[in-house]
Amino acid sequence: MGKKKEDYIKKYSFQNFFSFDITPYIQVCEFEKGEFIFHEGSLPECLYYMVEGKAKLYVSHQNGKISLINFITSPSFMGEIELLNAQKYTRGIQTVTKTICFSLPYHECKQKLLADSVFLRELCLFLGNKMARTTTRFSQTQAYPLENRLAAFILMSSDENFYKEKHTEISEYLGVSYRHLLYTFSQFCQSKIIKKSGKGYEIINKKKLQELAREVY
Structure with a gap:
């Protein structure tokens, strides 16, 4: 798994997202189709970065109705809002295809991540692009x-x-x-x-x- 992890990090240039050596903290996770990355309402323990695959983000309402919020395609962070403490509990994320992610355990590197200006810049760019895609999708409904x-x-x-x-x-x-x-x-x-x-x-x-x-x- 060590060699496989190094190959994935190199293939997707993930080290460029950080100013410190991220290798000791990374785990490579494989999710089968239909598997949950986050169960809705759970307390996340990791920040994920999807490098291959697709997943769907959904929310359940009090009346029992389930709403699809968005589809997540690689490359994409998952759990970034919870990392920033902007949201405590996760939405549900379920894979649509076989999916491969990097995972970074909060308890091992959360403080290093939040203090890393290089990582925070990448995260800001990701969140900005994410918001732009959401805005575009809503405008397409009319256009x-x-x-x-x-x-x-x-x-x-x-x-x-x-x-x-x-x-x-x-x-x-x-x-x-x-x-x-x-x-x-x-x-x-x-x-x-x-x-x-x-x-x-x-x-x-x-x-x-x-x-x-x-x-x-």
Whole structure:
């Protein structure tokens, strides 16, 4: 694992995020598809940096409803808000694909991280870009038709050309009615862009999805 850790650190230039040697504190964590990185409402023990994979961030409401907040794609920090003490308990984060992360235990290096200007600058850039992406997503709700936004979403959230997300969560995430979402899925199937398969959809014309999604990017 030591050699593997060194290879990952070098591959993703992670040491450049810090002014001190981060190697002794890092662990490489592998999460299988569907595994939880953070259980909702838990007290986090690590700062994670996703280097490969995808995950979804969600929140549960008192009425039992679950809302998808965002999709997390690599590279991305997770647990950074809790590190800064801006939030004590975590939102739920569940992997969509097999995911590989660096983990930094709070109890070993939290104070060093918070005192490191190089790391804090990287974290500020990450948070700024994260906010900009969130703002862009909300503006796209008004600016682009659902077919373009749905194409982009399918590409983002699929795993090995297979899409499997709950329509109720996605209609809320994309800001459209459940009926409108189902209609658009039906249109994609009729156009042979995707095909219903079991409890999800198989992508059969990825090029067309990419063309539709390109309008959004």
